[in-house]
Amino acid sequence: MASTCAKATLALLLALVAAVIPEPGDAQVSIHPREAVLLRGGSMRVNCSSSCPKDHSLGLETQWPKDELESGPNWKLFELSDIRETSRPLCYENCGTAQSSASATITVYSFPEHVELHPQLAWQQVGKNFTLSCLVDGGAPRTQLSAVLLRGEEILSRQPVGGDPQDPKEITFTVLASRGDHGANFSCRTELDLRPQGLALFYNVSEDKLLRTYDLPAANPKLHTPDLLEVGTQQKLFCLLEGLFPASEAQIYLELAGRRLTQKSTKGRDFVSTTALLEVTEEFDRTLPLRCVLKLADQILETQKTLTIYNFSAPVLTLSQLEVSEGSQVTVNCEAHGGALVVHLSGAPPGPPTAQVQFTLNASSEDNKRRFFCSAVLEVAGKLLSKNQTAELNVLYGPRLDERDCLGNWTWPEGSQQTLKCQAWGNPTPQLTCRQEADGTLLPIGEVKAVKREMNGTYKCHAFNSNGNVTRDVHVIVLYQPPNYWAIITGALVVVIACLVGIAVYVYNHQRKIRKYKLQKAQEEAMKLKAQAPPP
Structure with a gap:
């Protein structure tokens, strides 16, 4: 807002623009300035002048406090103060019997005293519309005042304010919630556009309001756990919900018989899960309610199931002796406890299920390493559970x-x-x-x-x-074949004859080669003698 000094300067500048308004009669009255724009509560000077040559009474009619600063024969300078709203001051005179006047338009502007976005933004469901209200208190002229809904710096909607500046005005906006709105700041901004009057565009902005959005699937969390829990075991209880947003801000937990279990939770992009390990002891009641609860925003989703705790010991299978000699008697006994019944014992004659079944046998070599099998059943919550036990007989017997x-x-x-x-x-x-x-x-x-x-x-x-x-x-x-002596003798003779023939052939060939050699040498000597003899 401008200071008091700035207001006076603005009024003086506007007073430099004068317009003469002719009135009926012989005289004319003028008012300076004819139009002015002034900040609410400010002051300005108005000059009233007249062309009446006679005696006249010149004055200014206005609803605002005024002071006459200076005057002359045909003019007066007034200062108006604490101008609160748009008005039309009037300069008037009586010139003889004629009356004349001239009016000016003072447009008063003011900034909204208070701009608030409400209600306080809570969680909004994705895909559904929600309403925001912008409360504007004050601000004029309303014809040039608008309310703008902002998401961060993005303009979502703009509406005129309108109405009486003296009355607070509520402007409503409808917004479709989306996942992208989660964590966004919303605000309301007023825009007073005085550019047509030669001034500027003035802003007032409310405080930011943080919006959080959520999205939940139609289904409830899924519990993955057996309906029946046996005493003495450790059971894993698991609960999962998929397709929610934002998973990082969801809470999920398991509650057994009103007591929250120690658990480990996991969060992903669009799912949350929790796991608990339960030691099943005899201290538990026979039936226990198990709840999986998910909380997100102001929404609660839960799944509940009833767990049945049971105690079922395996049947006791005993042999009177585990190791016996062949021909000894052995008693095989199977006994069930805690309401269970023996439904089968290998080797025993058929009969209805009872808590105990036994029989006796004479051990033979065929019974060595024989395995006896006993099966018992227990009905829990309409379901038949079974457990088995085995034993082996060792029979000592002589070699076969x-x-x-x-x-x-x-x-x-x-x-x-x-x-x-x-x-x-x-x-x-x-x-x-x-x-x-x-x-x-x-x-x-x-x-x-x-x-x-x-x-x-x-x-x-x-x-x-x-x-x-x-x-x-x-x-x-x-x-095997006995030795054939004639064949051996014949074979030996054949070998001896073959050797003798071989020796004879060798000797013959050797003597022939010697004779051939001697003949060749004699021929060579004859040729030498012939060559040495003198010619005839």
């Missing part, structure tokens, strides 16, 4: 050497590769050896050997352990 595992007769060709396959059964595992009856030669079992005719014969295979021993005869027949 059966025909199928140790053949009594083996026929092998001499020189072939063969393996003696002989296995003894028993518990503990028996030791087994096979020795030749004649000389006690050991025949390795399970090893690949080249068959020799010396292997031919009967072997005693002996198996023994702490529960006894057993012997079995094994006959090995080696097939």
Whole structure:
């Protein structure tokens, strides 16, 4: 706003512009300035003058306080002060019997005393409209006053204020909330446009209001946890909600029977989740309500389910003896506890489920390493749960050497590769050896050997352990051809004759080469003698 000095200077500058308004009659009255623009509460000087040559009474009619500063024969200078609103001061005179007047227009402007954006912005849901109000108190002229809604520096809407400057005016704006509005500052700005009057565009801005927006899916959080929890176990409770905004400002927690659990939360771009580990103890009630609660803005989403706590021990499977000798009696017993029922015990006769099932058997070698299986069921919240138990029987018995595992007769060709396959059964595992009856030669079992005719014969295979021993005869027949002496003699004669023929041929060829050599030398000597003889 301008100071008092600036106001007076503005009034004097405007007073330099004069306009003469002719009035009926012989005289004329003029007022200077004819138009003025003045800040509310300011002052200005008005000059009233007349062309009346006679005696006249010259005055100024106005609603504002005035002081006559100077005067002359045909003029008077007045100062108006504390001008509060637009008005039309009037210069008048009585010239003889005629009356005349001239008026000026004083346009008063003022800045809004208060500009406020309300209500205080709370969370707004994305995709829905919300209303903002700009309260403007004061400001004139209203015809040149506008209210502008701003998001940061961006203009969203502009509306004229209008109305009486003495009355506060509320201008409403409708905004569609979006994710981009989250964290944005909104404000209301008034614009007083006095450029047509040769002044400027004046602004008043309200305080910023922070807007936060949110977006929630139609679905509630998803609880991932079993309905049934067994005492003595550790269970993972997990809750997740996807498709929300802003996930970073959401709160999510798990609550069991009204008690918030210790948990770890995770937040992503558009999801939140929480995980809790629960130690299930006997202190819990049989049924417990579990809630997953999500809070965002002023919204609460929750999912609830009922957890059933149960205690189910595995059935107790016992053998009267875990290790027995063949022929001993063994009692097999299976017992369930805590309301469970035994529904199956291997080896027991069929019957309805009961809390205990047992039977007795005479242990045989076929029962060695036999596994007994017991199954019990418990009904919890309409569901059948089962648990199993197993036990193994160890039966001690003497060695067995059966025909199928140790053949009594083996026929092998001499020189072939063969393996003696002989296995003894028993518990503990028996030791087994096979020795030749004649000389006690050991025949390795399970090893690949080249068959020799010396292997031919009967072997005693002996198996023994702490529960006894057993012997079995094994006959090995080696097939081979006896030697053919005539063939050997004939072969030797053939070799001797061949050698003699070879020697004779060698001697003959050698003597022939010597004779040929001597003949060649004699011919050479004759040629030499012939060449040395004198010519006839």
